[in-house]
Amino acid sequence: xxxxxxxxxxVCLILCAIIxxxxxxxxxxxxxxxxxxxxNASRFTIATxxxxxxxxxxxxxxxxxxxxxxxxxxxxxxxxxxxxxLGMEYGSTAGKCAFLSATFCVMVPFLSWAFFxxxxxxxxxxxxxxxxxxxxxxxxxxxxxxxxxxGIILVSTFFYAVNIMLxxxxxxxxxxxxxxxxxxxxxxxxxxxxxxxxxxxxxPVVYTKGAVLGIIYLGxxxxxxxxxxxxxxxxxxxxxxxxxxxxxxSVFGVMISILFYNEVLTAKLLAGFVVIFIxxxxxxxxxxxxxxxxxxxxYIFKDxxxxxxxxxENLYK
Numbered sequence: 001x002x003x004x005x006x007x008x009x010x011v012c013l014i015l016c017a018i019i020x021x022x023x024x025x026x027x028x029x030x031x032x033x034x035x036x037x038x039x040n041a042s043r044f045t046i047a048t049x050x051x052x053x054x055x056x057x058x059x060x061x062x063x064x065x066x067x068x069x070x071x072x073x074x075x076x077x078x079x080x081x082x083x084x085x086l087g088m089e090y091g092s093t094a095g096k097c098a099f100l101s102a103t104f105c106v107m108v109p110f111l112s113w114a115f116f117x118x119x120x121x122x123x124x125x126x127x128x129x130x131x132x133x134x135x136x137x138x139x140x141x142x143x144x145x146x147x148x149x150x151g152i153i154l155v156s157t158f159f160y161a162v163n164i165m166l167x168x169x170x171x172x173x174x175x176x177x178x179x180x181x182x183x184x185x186x187x188x189x190x191x192x193x194x195x196x197x198x199x200x201x202x203x204p205v206v207y208t209k210g211a212v213l214g215i216i217y218l219g220x221x222x223x224x225x226x227x228x229x230x231x232x233x234x235x236x237x238x239x240x241x242x243x244x245x246x247x248x249x250s251v252f253g254v255m256i257s258i259l260f261y262n263e264v265l266t267a268k269l270l271a272g273f274v275v276i277f278i279x280x281x282x283x284x285x286x287x288x289x290x291x292x293x294x295x296x297x298x299y300i301f302k303d304x305x306x307x308x309x310x311x312x313e314n315l316y317k
Contacts, residue, residue, distance in 0.1 A: 009233040013245040016226040021252025023222045024097050025260055026214040028088050033211050035202035036085030039218070040078070041193025046219025047227070048187045054228070055179050062180045069170040070181045074188025076166060079159030080104075081189060082196070083152050092149030093257065096138055099250045099273050100153045106131045106283050107161035108168075116169065123286040130279035137272030182227055247280045 030039050052059060062070075088097055106128045109120035135154070146154075163185075171178040197203060204211075230246075254273060258265055 005236060009236045010245060012229045013233050014248065016229050017246055017248040018252050019222050019226055020246075020249040021254075022256050023218060024088075024253045025257050026217060026222075027085055028093075028097075028257075030211045030214045030218075031085065031089045033206050033208050034204045034215075035197070035200070036082055036089055037193055037196035037200060037202050038204060039085055039215060040081045041190060041197050042215045043218035043223050044081075044186055044190035044193055046216065047223035048183070048190045050220065050224040051183045051186060051227070055183055058177055058180050059183055062177075062184070063175065065173070066176050066180050067184060069166070069173070069176060070184025071188055073163055073166045073170065073181060074185035075192070076159050076163035077185050078189040078192045080156045080163060082193070083156030083159065087149045087151075087153035087156060090149035090152060091147055092153050096150060096269070097153050097253070099138055099254060099276050100135060100150065101157055101160065101250065103131045103135060103154075103276060103280075104157040104160035104164065106279060107158060108164050109283075111161055111165045112168075115165065121286065123282055127279040127283035130282065131276050134272045134274075134276030134279060137268055137275060186223065186227070247277075250280075251277065 027039060084097065084101060092100075106124070109118075109124040110128070112118040113120050138150075167181070167185075170176055171181060250273075254265070
């Protein structure tokens, strides 16, 4: 029963990865008629309303500490989402955005080292170098220049990494409820989004059916629903397994953008995608699946008393 339950939640996380992967195409379409600030403000407002209804009993009893921590998480999350959509406004493609955004998981160990004195291991350093190479393959065009949109998205990944770092730190604090923190940060993103919309007077002139449906999809499924699935699933399965599954978001993002957005997958882009994905896997798994097998082999040859078949006198029988 336990294995079946874990399998169910892993399938749910794969669904999240597919939905989040599809958002790059949806956002790219929406930016044709709407600003990045309006898109984020709208989707997070929808998600805030949904989560408020679902978690009302917990939210009404939030503490001052939860409010403080949630606001910090929300500011970082806003920076990530706002700059990501802005990057696509300035020319980055949906497929490239999908993979460049996935590099945030490599930045987290180094930020934790800088802010909380937690030194990264050798696998984090190796994966960082690998991802830098992959980013260069994906982003650097003729003349060794990174496009403005790609550069903005890379900055957005820094804010995502800060958000992940703060979330991991604050959600483990005694007295903090992770559900309440999630609601607060989403509400903060919505408030900051509308602040930017009003300040820049970014209200759309034209509301196309496709863009409106896209925002509803982003708010209901990509923000509220996926957050609920993620919170529940991470209580049931190993966090390492969950992070690997969720990193598939970038893979699905590229696949969907190629299938439905007519993006061209060149050999250079494919090489960059593969290199970045390898870096993510090394960072998240630390190659435990290989070291465990090597340890077993070493143990077999070392313990000759137990496995007498490997003793010299038995090898030639």
